[in-house]
Amino acid sequence: MAADLSDGSSSLSVLETVLYAHDLEAAEDFYGGVLGLKTVAALAGRHVFYRCGNQMLLIFNPSATRQPPAGGALPVPPHGMEGQGHVCFRASTDEISAWRAKLESLGIEIEADFEWPRGGRSIYFRDPAGNCVEFAEPRIWGLS
């Protein structure tokens, strides 16, 4: 029996969130070493994959993933972006304060730290590739 999508589409959930970085070793030092994510898989020069709650955070070198799949490889479509991306992780305000202290102790600049008009705090900083990383209280979106 075919699945019925008529009610299900609003319950879509993200399985893979993607960032790009040309220097994957620096990305690993940051996402593994600083943020403490556990590496699930890594292929030098192409990717490093992290489990992040009930989903994955995938960091790709766009120079590698823009190439079409080699003959005999799985037909994974090419993709890749350049510039400064953005991701946000959920945190309580106490956790945000603790992250701020930890990041600053490591010499990582906090680029912004503010309260949203309807409540909830965010802090922003950069990963080594220049991606804009945020910790925010989920209530800024009415989420828990």
Added chain:
Amino acid sequence: MAADLSDGSSSLSVLETVLYAHDLEAAEDFYGGVLGLKTVAALAGRHVFYRCGNQMLLIFNPSATRQPPAGGALPVPPHGMEGQGHVCFRASTDEISAWRAKLESLGIEIEADFEWPRGGRSIYFRDPAGNCVEFAEPRIWGLS
């Protein structure tokens, strides 16, 4: 009392997954009209925001978000990428079959459809901006 990050970092979870699109109206036709996500907020020419399960999917026009915040605005740091990004949504194999049928009925090409060597199916297609969108069974990552 400061939050203790020593045990908590491996429990990080994503609050905001980001994609970029210059044509946000086309993006809304796709993510709202085709995938059925509910719009939480939109600002013409800058962004459209969707709730997606217990998190957010944010689609930004990088030409707008690369600009530094205006005087008096919240100090949200600039970011923006160009190219073809990637996102994956979780789905059962029955849901993947139903999505494939729905997408093809709308003239959206399925770029790849295969089983991973360790089990689990993925299909890939493009959003109007060229981003690589995937539906995959969470078991490809050992997730449920």
